[in-house]
Amino acid sequence: MMQKQRAKGQRESVFNNEVVSRFELYNSLFLTLPFYRVKDTGTLLPLFIKYCEDGVKNHETPAGIINAFFEKYTQNNSKKDIIDLLFRFIQYIERQVVLFDAVEDASFNKLNADEEHSALLVYLKKGVDNPALTEKIEKLIEDFSLRLVLTAHPTQFYPGSVLSIITDLTTAIKTNDISTINQLLQQLGKTPFFNKKSPTPVDEALSLAWYLENVFYFAAANIQSEIDKSLNDYNLESKKIIELGFWPGGDRDGNPNVHTDSTIQVSKMLRQILYRCYYRDFRNLKRRITFRGVEENIAKVQDTLYQQAFSPNIATEDISGCVIESLNKIKTTLNEDHDGLFSDLVSDLIRKMELYGSHFASLDIRQDSRVLRDVHTYCRQSKPLTTLYPENYEALNEQEKINAMIFKSAKVNYTEAPNALTEDTLQTIAEIKQIQQINGALACHRFIISNCQQASDILQLIELFLYNGWTEDELTIDFVPLFETVHDLADAASIMETLYSHPFYKKHLQKRGGKQHIMLGFSDSTKDGGYLMANWSIFNAKVALTTTADKHNIQLAFFDGRGGPPSRGGGKTHRFYASMGKEIANKNIQLTVQGQSISSQYGSIDSAEFNMEQLINAGISAGMKEKHNILLDPLHKNLLDEMATESFDAFVALRKHPLFLSYLEKFSPLTLLSKITISSRPVKRNSGEALKLEDLRAISFVTSWSQLKQNIPGFYGIGTALKSQLDLGNWDKVVKTYQESGYFKTIVDNCMMSMSKTDFAITAYFANDKTYGAFWTMLYNEFKLSKELLLKLSGHESLMENYPVEKRSISVREKIVLPLVLIQHYALEQLQHDLTEEEQQSLEKLAIRTVYGIVNAGRNLA
Structure with missing residues (x-):
């Protein structure tokens, strides 16, 4: 206990010295920012802050605080002058927040030096003389995965240009490079913090792709490298642990601005950005591998990567496997003829290509169940479906509807023009097949049904696929129910029981490896029932859903719609996962990362590696527990x-x-x-x-x-x-x-x-x-x-x-x-x-x- 207290005291001391003191030092540079009357602003702001603090203590009104300040410290007190200075205060403070972010991020490793790192390594060491423990670890690793899904929720206020400045500023602060810091703060002063018009879904995707390209591309591969090394040291087979997901361009629930063309553009954009990352790595690799025997494969890989990264005429199929094959040939030549020199660079690129394929991150599709029901209704009104369903289908109860479903592929002859939402749904279902063909099966393989309230919501969606270009054999889609409200969470297990018992769905799950993804929403359950009830409802739903899945021998992957704040599932996320008992499926940790939580937790390679590692540790630790949950x-x-x-x-x-x-x-x-x-x-x-x-x-x-x-x-x-x-x-x-x-x-x-x-x-x-x-x-x-x-x-x-x-x-x-x-x-x-x-x-x-x-x-x- 004393040791823990001492460690906390040391971290607090480091924070004060490394973060607070340096922030105060660099804060003085703001007086040189290229703002109108910036020195006046910088001089008046500390006085204004003091007025604000004292006014709040005395329970004064904001108008009283601000008017009193202006009467004492300024000469021109017209409404226009007051608003003008307040705008300048805001401009100044916005950049102070950026500076504090950068200073804190620069100190990240020092602040977290004493935190646990590889729980996997700890358990592997324990298993050296314990074959039973080693077998358990091997099985756990075989099943375990971490999927982080980036979402475009509207609380990511830093545009890409500002994020780049923060990254460079963080680097400069690490080395106390005052000249560079000053230049970057000058740049920050001139750089807009917001858009003049609302972004499109594709704009949002481009903004979030900044993190994929500059952070996750490196951080996920670094962690996978450490995992590979740990497993190899103990003669265990390597296993891909980390997966990335993506919602911008695919999430159309309540967003009328997402259309099929948005989805297609984003899938192409993700592929092209990824191949630019590969090409960037390959150029560094090529500068080192200048030996005989590899020329042909080097040229082949270079031409392929360049074409995929920069040519508008990209391949119409997933070619990552072919590139990996050529890289492996290069690696073999290096090992056999050149003492393995620089083979580690080739291995690193192979690892990244195995992680990201041609898709970078899986593009999830999401739509509300009420929209999907309307689409199903539209389809049933056309031939040949109109003759295959009873006329009173809508009036049937849940079980009668399920019994009436046909689950046959059909070429539907649509006679009436659909509304916009229906047309988008049908086009998207058809285009998913094309996205999979170009970027690989993992590029777009999950369809999430928001506001899922009954088994027929999932089964009717499957029928929509069968009516719109898909056959039963090629249905490479995971259908993911999203249970959000307190009421829906309570009904979740019985809904899944119906699905697991359904012959067609049971057969489909077997083709998908016996794995069911289920999404649980924190945001709406909290808005619906409050903080404690939302958390407790999700806990009980997970227990019940796990019991149901175990009964049917289904591997369950919970996908948590966790936001940034605790009221939306955020907070100490890894502790949440580590606290799961053995009665809750926890081998596949999946969660959304959204809003400013992306920049705060995954804004740099250091913080991204740390937070992903903590989540993996939580899953491994929970998986090794024998005790049940006392709750x-x-x-x-x-x-x-x-x-x-x-x-x-x-x-x-x-x-x-x-x-x-x-x-x-x-x-x-x-x-x-x-x-x-x-x-x-x-x-x-x-x-x-x-x-x-x-x-x-x-x-x-x-x-x-x-x-x-x-x-x-x-x-x-x-x-x-x-x-x-x-x-x-x-x-x-x-x-x-x-x-x-x-x-x-x-x-x-x-x-x-x-x-x-x-x-x-x-x-x-x-x-x-x-x-x-x-x-x-x-x-x-x-x-x-x-x-x-x-x-x-x-x-x-x-x-x-x-x-x-x-x-x-x-x-x-x-x-x-x-x-x-x-x-x-x-x-x-x-x-x-x-x-x-x-x-x-x-x-x-x-x-x-x-x-x-x-x-x-x-x-x-x-």
Whole structure:
């Protein structure tokens, strides 16, 4: 225990010296940025920050704080002058956030030097004299995989140009290269932080592809190399562990801007970027391999890679296997005739080609079940299908519908023109085959059904494939149900039981290696039922789904739709996976990585390697456990059932409060989010209709609360649940559960992280609002109760006491962006008054601009 405390103290000391001190040093360079009146801005900003801090302590309104500041420190106090200086403050602070990111990233290895690295190596060493253990490890490695799926959720505020600057800035900071740092900060000052118009899905794909090309291409291969070496040292066969997935261009759920041509363009773009990576590596390899005996294969590989990387006339098939074959011939010649000189460079390129093929990352297709049902209805109305289904098909119950399905390939004669969504679905189904032919079978092999509520949602989709260019034998597709709401999670196991028992689906799964992918959504389940109920519902669904899969001898791969913040499944992700008991399938870790979590966790090769390694460690460690999860014991399960229900009831009561949505609309930038030009996706489904909570996207919902610095989705209801157990005399049981269950402890730790980014002092003046004062007080009381009882439960004196470095990082970041939060509240309050059109536009822009810096600084807030 003392050793752990000492290590935490050392990490905190390193953080203060390496990050905070260096940030303060380099921060002085901002006074030379190429901004209008930058010295005035830099001089006034520290004074403004002090005014903000003191004003918040005294519970003053943002308007009062800002007006008092301008009266004391500036001469021109017209509305235009005030807004002008506030814009300059925002511009300055945005770049301070970038600098802090870069300084923190530059210190990443030093801050994480004491963390665990290869759990695989640890277990391999243990298995040297234990054949049974070695056999278990070998079996685990054979089945294990990690799939990271990059998604284009609209909270990645750094465009590619800024990401490149951050990368270069991080490198310069590592060596304290002041001249380069100063130049890069100058460049940063001139570089726009946002687009003038919303990106298309292809634009989003290009932005995310920056990470594939500059980070994952190297990081995943480096980890695979270490795994290969570890396994080889113990005479075990190598196994591909890491897989990459991709959603931009394929995810059309509620996004009317994604079309078939987007999907095709993205698949071609991924291939071309990948071959440019291969060609870049090959040029370095060719500079070293200048020996006789390899000339023909060198020339052949060079010509092939060049054509694929730069020619518009790329091959119409996956040629990665042919290139690997030529590279292996080069490697053989090097080993046999040249003492193996530089064969490691060839091996590295072969490894990358085996990892990424011709596709780089698998492009997932996603669509809502309601859309897919409409498409099935459209198809049934055409010949020959119209004669094969009963006329009253829609009126049949679930089992009758399943019994009526035909599962035969058919050439459908469509007589009526389909609507846009139907046409896109049918075209996409047809084009997936072409994408697989060009980029390989792994290029596009998963179709995710959002809002999946019944077995027929999956089975009807299979029929759509059979009606649109596919035969049963060539159906190289994994059909992935996505269970999102609390209700759907509860029904998930029975839905899968129906599927596993269905003759056609059973046969299809056998062809797919007996492996079923199931996606579970954190975002919508949290919006639906609150933080604790969402986590508990997913846990119970995983247990039930694993039991059902085991019964049918199905290998289960859970795909977790995890966002950045704890309220969307984020937080200490690897601890979540490490805490799984043997009753939950955990051999295939799959999760979405989205928003600013991509840049914060996978923004550099160092951080990407570390976080992927941590996830692999979690899976290996969980796979080696023999103990069952204590949350399945009647005592602990009943306790969590009760707490989840109490929390759920409190959260639902909050959602049903008549002021709930109007509070968000008035005090947060919710209604302005649709004007932020960062995403091709609308803020809500049914974008042409009035705002309803059920249509609001979870990401917009969570972002709005985080902008308020209240983070309600990340904790609300947990205080009520803990208080109920305390009043019932069950506190000792709750403490015992916390101490013995890694899963419950992870839930609590992530909740405390969310609360660490919460500051009700900023909005304390809401308490005096005639309409919303009592509502704000209700929220604040739940926060105070949750904080008090979580600290009592954990035995800590402050939130995130166990994570001093992360706690300190949050503290510094929150201090940097405090002025942005107050400027946002000021702008939103001013927008309530009668304004000219010009004044309204200026204030809206002011509020919108604050969102960028607040989210970027939070790193996993939205």
